Amino acid sequence: MKVLLLNPSIRPEQFGRFASLLEAMPCIGVTYIATFLARDGHQVRVYDDFALRGGETGFFREVERFRPDVIGISVLTPVATYVREMMDHIRHRWPQVRFLLGNIHADLFPEEFLQPGDAVVHEEGEQASVDVLRAWGRGESGVGVAGVTVIEHDDLVRGPHRPLEADLDSFPFPDWGLLPYTRFSLLPLGTIAKPIVAVAASRGCPFKCTYCALENQGKVYRKRSVESVVDEIEFDVTRFGVKQIGFMDPIFPMGRKHAIEFSEAMIRRGLHERVVWLSELRTDVVDREALVWLHRSGARRLVFGIESGVDSLLKTVGKQNSIDRSRQTIEHCRELGITTVGLFMIGMPGETPEQTRATIDYACSLPLDFAKFAITVPFPGSELYTQMVRDGKLSRKDWENYTTFNPDQSQIVIASEVQSPEQLLDSLREATRRFYMRPRVIGRQLFKIRSIDARQMAAGLWSIVPDLRQRGAPSVLQAAK
Numbered sequence: 001m002k003v004l005l006l007n008p009s010i011r012p013e014q015f016g017r018f019a020s021l022l023e024a025m026p027c028i029g030v031t032y033i034a035t036f037l038a039r040d041g042h043q044v045r046v047y048d049d050f051a052l053r054g055g056e057t058g059f060f061r062e063v064e065r066f067r068p069d070v071i072g073i074s075v076l077t078p079v080a081t082y083v084r085e086m087m088d089h090i091r092h093r094w095p096q097v098r099f100l101l102g103n104i105h106a107d108l109f110p111e112e113f114l115q116p117g118d119a120v121v122h123e124e125g126e127q128a129s130v131d132v133l134r135a136w137g138r139g140e141s142g143v144g145v146a147g148v149t150v151i152e153h154d155d156l157v158r159g160p161h162r163p164l165e166a167d168l169d170s171f172p173f174p175d176w177g178l179l180p181y182t183r184f185s186l187l188p189l190g191t192i193a194k195p196i197v198a199v200a201a202s203r204g205c206p207f208k209c210t211y212c213a214l215e216n217q218g219k220v221y222r223k224r225s226v227e228s229v230v231d232e233i234e235f236d237v238t239r240f241g242v243k244q245i246g247f248m249d250p251i252f253p254m255g256r257k258h259a260i261e262f263s264e265a266m267i268r269r270g271l272h273e274r275v276v277w278l279s280e281l282r283t284d285v286v287d288r289e290a291l292v293w294l295h296r297s298g299a300r301r302l303v304f305g306i307e308s309g310v311d312s313l314l315k316t317v318g319k320q321n322s323i324d325r326s327r328q329t330i331e332h333c334r335e336l337g338i339t340t341v342g343l344f345m346i347g348m349p350g351e352t353p354e355q356t357r358a359t360i361d362y363a364c365s366l367p368l369d370f371a372k373f374a375i376t377v378p379f380p381g382s383e384l385y386t387q388m389v390r391d392g393k394l395s396r397k398d399w400e401n402y403t404t405f406n407p408d409q410s411q412i413v414i415a416s417e418v419q420s421p422e423q424l425l426d427s428l429r430e431a432t433r434r435f436y437m438r439p440r441v442i443g444r445q446l447f448k449i450r451s452i453d454a455r456q457m458a459a460g461l462w463s464i465v466p467d468l469r470q471r472g473a474p475s476v477l478q479a480a481k
Contacts (some may be wrong), residue, residue, distance in 0.1 A: 001133055002043045003100075005030050008079045009049035011404070023185040024051035026198035026298035028248050029103060029125075031174040039233060041132065056086050063094060070098050070133065075106040075113070077380050080399040084112060087303060091115070098136065100129060101383070104213055104381045105399070110149045111156055117141075124203070124412040126171070128162055147439035150412055164220055168203065169228040173235050174334045186246045189341050189370045190278050193243035197236050201229045201262075205250040207282075211345070213381030214250055223254065229264045237275050247279035257437045259290035272298040272468045277467040280305065280343075283329035284321045288336075291329075295336045301369075302333060303341040309362025313348050317384070327366060334367040341370040344430065347416040347424040348376050349384070356419070360431045369444065372399050373431040374404035375424050376415045386414055393417070469470075 014436040038044045047062050049055065052316045054062075063071070071090065075083050090097055099118040102125040106113055110120035119142045122129040128147040128214055134140045147162030165171070176197045185191045198341045204221040205214060231417065236242040253259040280303040286294070294302075306326045308314050314321055333340045344363050346356055363371050378385040378394060379402060389393035396413060406412040409421040416424060 003037055003070045004066055005034050005046045005072040007048040007074050008083055010078050023187050024183050025183045028200055031179060032126050033129050034178045035172050035175045036130050040130050046179050049180055049413040051180045054151055058167040070100055072100040074103040075101055076103055077105045077399050078403045080105045108380050114151050116151045122147050124164060168222055168224045173232045176240050192276050195242050196244045196246055197242050198246045198248045200248045201234055201252050202249045209382040211317050213379040226261045226265050232271055233271055244276055245275055245277040251281045252279040254291040255285050256287055259286055260293045263293035266297035277282045283326040288332045291332050291336055295338050299338055301339045306342045307345045309359040313351055313355060317348055330366050330368060339369040342368045344373045345376045346373055346427050347414055347419055349415050352418055356427045360434060371435045373428055375428055377402055377404050377413055378415045
């Protein structure tokens with residue numbers, strides 16, 4: 001079959017003046033699906049709209065050129081409404097096309113997308129996608145395929161549960177040649193060298209943070225062997241000329257032993273001299289010795305989900321960590337020359353304005369190189385979303401507004417019952433202004449780290465200029481003096 005896979009971009013207008021900061025990240029889920037389908041003999045193309053920026057016009061042009069039998073779409077919550085509208089247009093114009101939907105939102109709400117002849121794959125979609133296309137190739141509807149929902153006699157019929165793949169080493173390496181990988185970035189906060197591709201060294205997460213929606217894609221933590229991961233990195237460097245790897249795991253590495261084993265393998269292969277890498281991890285799963293090894297192996301930037309500067313708030317969302325441990329880990333990174341990104345949440349359930357200020361104060365007190373502040377959103381798939389719906393506190397299905405970057409206080413979806421959207425947005429602006437408009441941070445970005453180019457710096461400053469004017473803050477030049 002001819003299969004066209006789509007990674008739909010969030011519409012720029014959803015981000016307001018922050019749209020200029022959007023960059024295409026490696027979409028590893030779509031790449032795995034494409035690789036599996038191509039290996040099964042299908043003619044596969046991928047349209048990554050985050051990278052190509054053609055919008056629906058560009059995608060429809062690709063449909064007209066390629067004339068696929070199947071269109072597969074990765075559906076995250078913020079693009080769900082847009083995807084439904086686009087599907088209706090395609091059904092009208094190319095009625096013979098079948099749709100194959102996957103990712104978190106389609107998994108949770110298959111009824112929003114299905115019509116007879118279509119299918120939704122649940123949880124891990126690689127082998128399920130292969131199996132449903134085989135069924136379609138035999139002239140079957142796909143009813144009974146494990147991990148797949150289809151419509152039969154106007155009813156949604158979900159096949160039996162498909163066990164999660166235990167042996168992740170058995171998966172083929174993602175074929176980035178199917179995508180415009182030279183356009184990928186890890187956003188200004190994560191990009192060090194290009195080309196960049198992604199690697200997944202594990203799936204699932206052993207921790208139970210209530211705000212995280214990734215649990216929907218497998219609650220069981222499964223880890224690939226270190227040798228398999230390093231084999232893939234070597235393949236990416238040799239085949240695609242990759243200079244930076246971004247690990248897409250919720251946490252990598254998972255602990256001190258894992259960190260040392262991976263680092264030793266990278267050094268043994270000489271890959272530490274050929275590629276740098278970035279990952280997201282918790283501050284409480286690595287110690288100083290582990291960080292020393294990670295730096296030796298090529299880790300040049302690490303992203304830490306710190307979330308809050310208040311220990312009691314961390315506990316309320318299932319984050320069993322402490323602000324003291326986070327400070328210690330960030331200080332170790334600074335000593336070792338690993339640049340750091342701290343992720344912080346504004347407006348956790350029950351969070352007071354005083355606690356929000358404490359988080360901002362804490363973020364500014366850490367020796368972080370970058371910080372990303374986001375309003376807490378109850379994303380479908382998270383325990384937080386489920387609990388709020390169960391308690392009657394949330395019934396909205398304007399999915400395009402489920403985004404941490406929504407600049408419209410009348411539309412933003414929040415988890416807080418204590419603070420208003422206006423208060424949270426003010427705090428978000430205040431956090432960004434206070435963190436980045438310090439002479440020490442400006443000087444370090446411009447003269448030492450230098451991973452943000454002039455265009456990115458200009459875009460970032462432009463996005464917060466209105467907030468600086470509202471607050472009567474000093475100009476950038478004044479702040480740098």
